[in-house]
Amino acid sequence: MSLMINGQLHEDWLDAETEDGEFVRQDSQFRHWVTPDGSPGPSGEGGFAAEPGRYHLYVSYACPWAHRTLIFRKLKKLEDIISVSVVHPHMGPKGWDFRDYPDATGDTLYGYDYMHQLYTRADPHYSGIVTVPALWDKQHETIVNNESAEIIRMFNSAFDAWADDSVDMYPAALREAIDEINEAVYEPVNNGVYRTGFASTQEAYEKNFDTLFAALDELEQRLSKQRYLLGSQLTEADWRLFPTLLRFDPVYVGHFKCNKQRIADYPNLFNYLLELYQMPGIADTTRFEHIKQHYYYSHVELNPTRIVPKGPVQDLLQPHNRGELT
Numbered sequence: 134m135s136l137m138i139n140g141q142l143h144e145d146w147l148d149a150e151t152e153d154g155e156f157v158r159q160d161s162q163f164r165h166w167v168t169p170d171g172s173p174g175p176s177g178e179g180g181f182a183a184e185p186g187r188y189h190l191y192v193s194y195a196c197p198w199a200h201r202t203l204i205f206r207k208l209k210k211l212e213d214i215i216s217v218s219v220v221h222p223h224m225g226p227k228g229w230d231f232r233d234y235p236d237a238t239g240d241t242l243y244g245y246d247y248m249h250q251l252y253t254r255a256d257p258h259y260s261g262i263v264t265v266p267a268l269w270d271k272q273h274e275t276i277v278n279n280e281s282a283e284i285i286r287m288f289n290s291a292f293d294a295w296a297d298d299s300v301d302m303y304p305a306a307l308r309e310a311i312d313e314i315n316e317a318v319y320e321p322v323n324n325g326v327y328r329t330g331f332a333s334t335q336e337a338y339e340k341n342f343d344t345l346f347a348a349l350d351e352l353e354q355r356l357s358k359q360r361y362l363l364g365s366q367l368t369e370a371d372w373r374l375f376p377t378l379l380r381f382d383p384v385y386v387g388h389f390k391c392n393k394q395r396i397a398d399y400p401n402l403f404n405y406l407l408e409l410y411q412m413p414g415i416a417d418t419t420r421f422e423h424i425k426q427h428y429y430y431s432h433v434e435l436n437p438t439r440i441v442p443k444g445p446v447q448d449l450l451q452p453h454n455r456g457e458l459t
């Protein structure tokens with residue numbers, strides 16, 4: 134793990150952890166918003182007007198947070214409007230890098246070797262961790278925003294002059310309900326797999342494990358009665374849950390010791406995962422090779438041999454039967 138302090142890279146930093154063995158996620162620091170006319174958004178400064186070709190997304194195919202942004206870029210048909218660079222799946226002592234790897238692109242803007250070089254280009258005194266996704270403004274040469282939850286909101290509506298404006302994953306009438314379910318899913322599930330996997334005491338591990346599976350049991354119940362998290366309409370909330378479910382059986386069950394049961398053992402959650410995976414374009418945002426390589430290789434403290442498991446064998450194209458619920 135690495136950390137930037139006042140623009141300098143420190144390689145020997147261990148992930149934030151409190152005395153009780155809990156993993157603590159750092160807050161994202163670039164919080165400006167792209168808006169249709171460049172007016173300021175809910176946080177940060179203005180000056181970031183939506184324009185085709187102006188913004189560039191840095192992602193890892195491995196990362197569930199980055200995956201959300203790729204999904205929204207796909208759903209909103211923004212691929213010709215917002216360009217992308219994909220990092221190498223192995224995160225080493227200097228953080229994310231742009232070495233060659235199948236489906237990694239290199240840094241197509243600057244030809245940098247490391248992601249941290251973009252952070253110091255944006256802010257020469259940057260202090261904090263260097264994360265993907267990051268939305269880059271080619272005009273101001275800075276990071277607009279590195280918080281996936283906010284990047285997907287921008288993609289959902291800011292670029293509608295060029296995007297598919299018939300797709301709205303955060304409709305006004307459902308916003309309150311979406312925010313509520315997002316909150317119920319984020320801590321125990323999206324972040325919960327990390328809190329379970331990176332716990333450094335038995336107690337912290339078991340507490341987070343129990344919280345995670347209690348939340349999955351509730352989601353299983355909910356999805357036994359309705360097709361999507363908020364009923365019959367697919368929303369942002371579903372796309373925030375999906376990247377975690379997709380990584381669960383190939384990675385979190387083994388690598389993060391989330392092994393009470395697999396998603397494949399939950400009939401409703403599994404069929405729901407299949408349905409979302411089979412939606413047009415979604416499989417194309419997914420690279421299981423990057424996912425498995427990243428986790429099993431990069432977290433050497435969890436997997437010192439760096440051996441990447443060959444399994445599981447999964448068929449995500451089998452029938453999901455979710456249509457019966459509508």
Ligand SMILES: N[C@@H](CCC(=O)N[C@@H](CS)C(=O)NCC(=O)O)C(=O)O
Binds near residue numbers: 160282
């Ligand atoms: N809050 C951020 C979290 C992003 C994040 O944690 N990304 C991970 C990859 S999955 C990362 O880049 N980690 C770099 C590091 O830990 O050094 C978001 O949702 O955008």
